[in-house]
Amino acid sequence: MSSSWPFRPWVCVERGGYPECYHEGILVVVDDEGQERARWGDPEWTSFLRSSLKMIQAIPVVESGAADAFGFGPRHLALCCASHNGEPVHVQLAREILVGAGLSESALRCGTHPPAHDESRRAMTAHGEKPSAIHNNCSGKHGGMLSVCVRRGWDPATYLSPEHPLQREIAGILCEFTGMDAGALTYGVDGCGVPTFRVPMVRFAHGLARYARGSDDVPHAVAARRLFDAMTAHPEIVGGTGRFCTELPRAARRPLLAKAGAEGFYAVAWREDSGRGVALVAKSAAGDSRSRDFAVTEALYQLGVLDGAGLEKMAPFHGGPMKNHAGTIVGKMTSMLALGEFS
Numbered sequence: 001m002s003s004s005w006p007f008r009p010w011v012c013v014e015r016g017g018y019p020e021c022y023h024e025g026i027l028v029v030v031d032d033e034g035q036e037r038a039r040w041g042d043p044e045w046t047s048f049l050r051s052s053l054k055m056i057q058a059i060p061v062v063e064s065g066a067a068d069a070f071g072f073g074p075r076h077l078a079l080c081c082a083s084h085n086g087e088p089v090h091v092q093l094a095r096e097i098l099v100g101a102g103l104s105e106s107a108l109r110c111g112t113h114p115p116a117h118d119e120s121r122r123a124m125t126a127h128g129e130k131p132s133a134i135h136n137n138c139s140g141k142h143g144g145m146l147s148v149c150v151r152r153g154w155d156p157a158t159y160l161s162p163e164h165p166l167q168r169e170i171a172g173i174l175c176e177f178t179g180m181d182a183g184a185l186t187y188g189v190d191g192c193g194v195p196t197f198r199v200p201m202v203r204f205a206h207g208l209a210r211y212a213r214g215s216d217d218v219p220h221a222v223a224a225r226r227l228f229d230a231m232t233a234h235p236e237i238v239g240g241t242g243r244f245c246t247e248l249p250r251a252a253r254r255p256l257l258a259k260a261g262a263e264g265f266y267a268v269a270w271r272e273d274s275g276r277g278v279a280l281v282a283k284s285a286a287g288d289s290r291s292r293d294f295a296v297t298e299a300l301y302q303l304g305v306l307d308g309a310g311l312e313k314m315a316p317f318h319g320g321p322m323k324n325h326a327g328t329i330v331g332k333m334t335s336m337l338a339l340g341e342f343s
Helices: 050-057 059-063 074-080 088-100 118-126 139-152 165-178 201-213 221-233 244-251 289-302 308-313
Strands: 008-015 018-031 036-040 046-048 186-189 195-200 256-261 265-271 277-284 321-323 329-335
Touching: 008 289, 018 201, 018 289, 050 059, 050 139, 050 165, 050 195, 050 201, 050 221, 050 256, 050 265, 059 074, 059 139, 059 165, 059 221, 074 088, 074 139, 074 221, 088 139, 139 165, 165 195, 165 201, 195 201, 201 221, 201 265, 201 277, 221 256, 244 256, 244 289, 244 308, 265 289, 277 289, 289 308, 289 329
Parallel strands: none
Antiparallel strands: 008 018, 008 329, 018 036, 018 277, 046 195, 186 195, 256 265, 265 277, 321 329
């Protein structure tokens, strides 16, 4: 990693026709052969992957046989990779995962917060219901992890521990995709309690491109293909109503795996017509989702993954006029990205 500041301005916020502030970030595009196709800032920056890792964390759900043994369909698998809104459909799928594994909601160790979806949260309040761990945006991931423990006979009570065989298996899978040495892999504790790993962004992008390619010469290819297909077919489960992770795949020209991570991280992956996998990984310097979503949308447009119609669909996340509380247009966000030709 460079000793110089790794982030580069990627979005300008204008008010009254004048620059008001600048947002910085890092963005890198890599194919499954490790060829770097575009960059903005220093892609060697080592970052916590946060929830953008969920598609890797879900691989044991398939490979352990838990998915088939407990009757998980594509929407259940998408929920295992989700940071969901806590809408009724998400809660129901999370409960089905637990019931399939013979567990109750008390097995979840992800903590409790209200649904992110306003309507669902208001409905619970109106009925006097209190949120529980099943409403946590990570309940699907945790339910999937618990199902693996049941399938393999591992202690489900300690599944959060970095020393638990499940978390060690996930770390090993991540190293296989990224080429990291397990001894060099560092981690912290994620918001939901499981280990969250630090990886150079360019390495994660390469690993995710291999994941998207899903060919038989890629590690864990069968599971990767199944999870990729589940996430791209059901983005409303991965995110929820009005979420960036839901709307971005719907606007894209091809099946698109899109997954946010906390503190301004984002991961996108797709397959070209040739079958080659490509991934884009981004991280905002300030950890904000506002500039991150704008920059990711702009980058995908410049790369041809979004066309003009797709860009219009993403207008709520791609700037457009900024209005004050009275509805008056007062400014806009503009892109500073210039990624060049995608070839």
